[in-house]
Amino acid sequence: MSKIALYLRLSVDEANTDESNSIINQRLLLSRYLDQSPEFQTFQREEFVDDGFSGTSTNRPAFQRLMADVKAGIICHILVKDLSRFMRDYLELGNYLENIFPFLGVRFIALNDQYDSKTSEKNGLEIDVPFRNLLNDFYAKDVSEKVKSAMNTMKRSGKNMSWLPPFGYLKDPEDRFKIVIDEEVAPIVRRIFRLSIEGMGDQKIAQLLNREQTITPAERKMQVSQAKYQKTMILTDEQTRNVWTKGSVRQILKNEAYKGTYLFNTRTYIRGRLIRRPESKWERIENNHEAIVSAEVFEKAQQARLFRRGIQSSSLSQKTEKSIVTGLVFCEHCGHRLSLRQNKGQIGYFYCGYCKGQDHSVSSCRLDKIEASILEALSGYLESPAQSKANTEISRDIERLKTRKLELFQEYKDCYISSDVYLDKKVAIDEQVTNLEKSFLVDQKPQSSTKGLTKEIVEAHVEKIVVDCLGFFEVIYKS
Structure with missing residues (x-):
C-alpha cells in the first residue's frame, strides 16, 4: 500500500503565540483534507512531527526521517499545511519543488498555498510560489533576529532564561527569571566539590555516588519537571534508574553557576547547527544569584582537577x-x-x-x-583503485551538470531565457545525470579489493x- 506523509512543524518562537499553526490544528486540517479526498482513501498515512524546530534549516529529526523514507521509495506523497511549514529557505525549497521531488516521483501538496505538484504546470516555477517563499524566508529571519535581540537584552539584565536551572537550583516561584538554591540536593553539589579538592577523581566520585544510590541530576529534573531521560537509564540491582557518570560529575565541577555566576551565550546556531562559541566570547554576570559554593572553593576544585590531569596525561588513556x-x-x-x-x-x-x-x-x-x-x-563491497578513479570522474561530471542546471534556472529567473527553453534544457540535463548515476551504480558492484573500509560502506x-x-x-x- 502506498504511503502519504503528513509533515507537521512548529518552531520555538511560535509555540506560545500562533494558535493557528499548532501541531493539533495542522493535524486536523491535513486529516480533514485526506478524509474528504476520494483519491487518498486507500493510502496509508504516516505523521512526521518537528515540534520546536526552525524551518530555516533542514537539520530537523522528523524531516530527516521523512527524506530518508522518500529516498527509499516508502513515501510517494507529502502533505503540509503551507510551504513555510516544510521549509522557510526559499532557495532550498525551490530546489526541492523543481528538482528533488520530480526526480524522486514525489507528489507535494501545500493546502493553504493551493499548491499541488501534480497539477502545477511549471513544477513550482510560477511567479507567486517563489515570491511567497521569499517572503517566508524574510519573515523567518526578521523574527529570529528580533527574538534573539530581546532575549539578549533580558540576559544582560541578569534574567535567567534557561527553562530549567542547573542541578542544585530551582526556579524562584516568585520570579521565573530568577533561580534559588534547591536545599534538597545542594549538599550533594557541595560534597562533590569537597571530594574533588580532597583528591578524588571524577570517575571515583561517580562510583561512590552510585554505590550510595545518590539522586542524579536527571532524576531530580524528572521530579521537578516533565522531562524524560530514558536514554540515560541503566539496569542496576534489578531496578532501572539513572546513574552518575564521570561526565555528569565533571559538568558540575566546571559549572560557574555554583559560585553565583550567570554564564550565557556560550553557544550559537550556525546554519541550523548548535556550535560552541570560543570562551573569550562567553558573557558573564558575577554574583547574579546565591552561590552554593564560594569562589575560593570553586577555584580550588579547578586547580585540583588540573593537577590530576597533569599526572594522568602521561599514563591514562x-x-x-x-x-x-x-x-x-x-x-x-x-x-x-x-x-x-x-x-x-x-x-x-x-x-x-x-x-x-x-x-x-x-x-x-x-x-x-x-x-x-x-x-x-x-571485502567484496570495497572499491578498487580503478573504480575509485572512474567514480570520481563520474561524480565530477554530475556536479558539473547540476551546476549548469542551477545557472539555467538563474538565467530563467533573470528573464534571459523563456520557461520553455529552460524546461527543455533542464529535461536534457536530468537525462544525462540519470544515465551517469546508473553507470556509477554499475561500477560499484561487489568486487574483491584490499582497500580499507569507509564510513559510508560501514x-x-x-x-x-x-x-x-x-x-x-x-x-x-x-x-
Whole structure:
C-alpha cells in the first residue's frame, strides 16, 4: 500500500503565540483534507512531527526521517499545511519543488498555498510560489533576529532564561527569571566539590555516588519537571534508574553557576547547527544569584582537577579521533554507546563509561579487531583503485551538470531565457545525470579489493556492534 506523509512543524518562537499553526490544528486540517479526498482513501498515512524546530534549516529529526523514507521509495506523497511549514529557505525549497521531488516521483501538496505538484504546470516555477517563499524566508529571519535581540537584552539584565536551572537550583516561584538554591540536593553539589579538592577523581566520585544510590541530576529534573531521560537509564540491582557518570560529575565541577555566576551565550546556531562559541566570547554576570559554593572553593576544585590531569596525561588513556565504526558500538549490559579511547601504545579501544561508573567489571574491546572483522566480511563491497578513479570522474561530471542546471534556472529567473527553453534544457540535463548515476551504480558492484573500509560502506551494511563484559564483540549486519 502506498504511503502519504503528513509533515507537521512548529518552531520555538511560535509555540506560545500562533494558535493557528499548532501541531493539533495542522493535524486536523491535513486529516480533514485526506478524509474528504476520494483519491487518498486507500493510502496509508504516516505523521512526521518537528515540534520546536526552525524551518530555516533542514537539520530537523522528523524531516530527516521523512527524506530518508522518500529516498527509499516508502513515501510517494507529502502533505503540509503551507510551504513555510516544510521549509522557510526559499532557495532550498525551490530546489526541492523543481528538482528533488520530480526526480524522486514525489507528489507535494501545500493546502493553504493551493499548491499541488501534480497539477502545477511549471513544477513550482510560477511567479507567486517563489515570491511567497521569499517572503517566508524574510519573515523567518526578521523574527529570529528580533527574538534573539530581546532575549539578549533580558540576559544582560541578569534574567535567567534557561527553562530549567542547573542541578542544585530551582526556579524562584516568585520570579521565573530568577533561580534559588534547591536545599534538597545542594549538599550533594557541595560534597562533590569537597571530594574533588580532597583528591578524588571524577570517575571515583561517580562510583561512590552510585554505590550510595545518590539522586542524579536527571532524576531530580524528572521530579521537578516533565522531562524524560530514558536514554540515560541503566539496569542496576534489578531496578532501572539513572546513574552518575564521570561526565555528569565533571559538568558540575566546571559549572560557574555554583559560585553565583550567570554564564550565557556560550553557544550559537550556525546554519541550523548548535556550535560552541570560543570562551573569550562567553558573557558573564558575577554574583547574579546565591552561590552554593564560594569562589575560593570553586577555584580550588579547578586547580585540583588540573593537577590530576597533569599526572594522568602521561599514563591514562586519552580520547582519540573518531573511527569508521564510532556511534555503532554498544554495550551488551546497559545498551549505551561505547566511548573510543587511546592508550599509551596508540591503540584505540572501546569501553563503557556507564558500567565503569557502576563499578562493574568490564573489559575493553580493541578497535583494530572490530575493523578487521568488518573488513573481512565486506571485502567484496570495497572499491578498487580503478573504480575509485572512474567514480570520481563520474561524480565530477554530475556536479558539473547540476551546476549548469542551477545557472539555467538563474538565467530563467533573470528573464534571459523563456520557461520553455529552460524546461527543455533542464529535461536534457536530468537525462544525462540519470544515465551517469546508473553507470556509477554499475561500477560499484561487489568486487574483491584490499582497500580499507569507509564510513559510508560501514553505515550501509552494519546495523550495530555489541560488546559484552569480557570484551568480545558481535557485528550485526543489516538484512
